Amino acid sequence: xxxxxxxxxxxxxxSPLLHLTLTVCAYLLGDWLFRRSGRKAIFNPVLLAVMxxxxxxxxxxxxxxxxxxxxxxxxxxLGPATVALAVPLYFNFSKLRSLLMPLSVGLFVGSVTAxxxxxGIAKLLNASTGTTLALAPKSVTAPVAMGxxxxxxxxxxxxAILVVSTGIVGAAIAPALLDWLKVRxxxxxxxxxxxxxxxxxxxxxxxxxxxxxxxxxxxxxLNALLSSLLLPVLLYAIGLV
Amino acid sequence: MLQSxxxxxxxxxxxxxxxxxxxxxxxxxxxxxxxLFTAIALRPGIGHALRASAGGLLQHLSVLFVPAGVGxxxxxxxxxxxxxxxxxxxxIGAIVTLVVTALTIRALSDRMPAKPVEAEEE
Numbered sequence: 001x002x003x004x005x006x007x008x009x010x011x012x013x014x015s016p017l018l019h020l021t022l023t024v025c026a027y028l029l030g031d032w033l034f035r036r037s038g039r040k041a042i043f044n045p046v047l048l049a050v051m052x053x054x055x056x057x058x059x060x061x062x063x064x065x066x067x068x069x070x071x072x073x074x075x076x077x078l079g080p081a082t083v084a085l086a087v088p089l090y091f092n093f094s095k096l097r098s099l100l101m102p103l104s105v106g107l108f109v110g111s112v113t114a115x116x117x118x119x120g121i122a123k124l125l126n127a128s129t130g131t132t133l134a135l136a137p138k139s140v141t142a143p144v145a146m147g148x149x150x151x152x153x154x155x156x157x158x159x160a161i162l163v164v165s166t167g168i169v170g171a172a173i174a175p176a177l178l179d180w181l182k183v184r185x186x187x188x189x190x191x192x193x194x195x196x197x198x199x200x201x202x203x204x205x206x207x208x209x210x211x212x213x214x215x216x217x218x219x220x221x222l223n224a225l226l227s228s229l230l231l232p233v234l235l236y237a238i239g240l241v
Numbered sequence: 242m243l244q245s246x247x248x249x250x251x252x253x254x255x256x257x258x259x260x261x262x263x264x265x266x267x268x269x270x271x272x273x274x275x276x277l278f279t280a281i282a283l284r285p286g287i288g289h290a291l292r293a294s295a296g297g298l299l300q301h302l303s304v305l306f307v308p309a310g311v312g313x314x315x316x317x318x319x320x321x322x323x324x325x326x327x328x329x330x331x332x333i334g335a336i337v338t339l340v341v342t343a344l345t346i347r348a349l350s351d352r353m354p355a356k357p358v359e360a361e362e363e
Contacts, residue, residue, distance in 0.1 A: 026307065046307060080250060083270055086277035086278040087295035089274075109342065118331075155316070157316065158319065169332055191342070192342040
């Protein structure tokens with residue numbers, strides 16, 4: 001006797017395979033739409049994938065832990081991917097030497113500005129401590145930002161959402177804003193985009209030029225390293241943790 | 242491919258062990274990245290061996306953010322309550338950071354004396 005459709009669903013929805021497959025397919029769909037749109041920042045593939053999956057989970061009444069049991073296999077790769085950032089960092093290191101001092105100072109100032117502007121606005125508007133903590137590393141690439149917030153006792157999953165949002169916003173406004181400021185050097189443009197909006201900004205910078213992309217990736221890696229050392233100290237100094 | 246994956250995992254593991262042992266506030270994978278960078282600087286051959294696989298993994302970096310992003314559903318109540326703060330902090334924060342970083346670097350690089358271009362580069 002053939003099992004009813006309902007039974008097949010009950011079986012599949014309990015297996016990690018379903019949500020792993022949905023995660024990858026939702027991303028591919030988002031990426032396809034992004035390409036079709038002519039790579040418009042608002043059609044960010046991560047944003048589209050998240051919206052699709054949240055709608056699906058809401059419709060089927062699936063709780064997040066059930067979803068994550070499958071999605072964790074993708075999530076887990078954030079660790080090795082962070083380690084892998086060392087490779088492009090090494091291969092672009094020679095380009096950095098001529099601009100070493102300005103970029104180092106820019107990275108430090110940018111990193112502190114990113115954290116203090118977010119925390120300052122949150123404090124001004126009386127945000128909860130959890131939200132304020134999760135906002136602090138919003139310019140840092142997601143795996144590192146989540147690690148920082150987790151260590152500080154904040155909600156890492158909220159941090160991830162804020163990181164992705166910052167990436168999308170930064171990638172959308174950066175080209176026009178930098179044009180308006182008459183910042184034309186691709187190295188400086190890329191480095192500023194990478195410092196502000198990590199991997200999503202880096203993808204955007206690669207569309208401008210290879211040099212901008214390389215410097216954005218460099219800024220993302222260095223900001224990850226600097227922020228994980230600096231943020232706990234900075235937040236302690238302003239009395240947040 | 243599998244060897245590259247093993248190298249990345251070994252460095253991540255070393256990073257995690259290091260942060261646990263020294264009780265550092267730095268996430269383990271970041272320490273792993275620093276250790277791998279040091280290793281490649283000492284033996285560039287490691288970097289060349291990893292280049293293709295690392296590039297492949299980083300090219301699909303975005304998809305790795307999706308499971309965490311779906312976690313937004315856990316925070317629906319908080320976001321409903323604090324959406325204005327979140328939107329303002331994200332948008333204004335991004336604008337300020339971008340402007341400050343770009344202008345700082347430009348101001349400092351303008352002030353630097355023009356260096357002669359080095360003849361050879363590896």
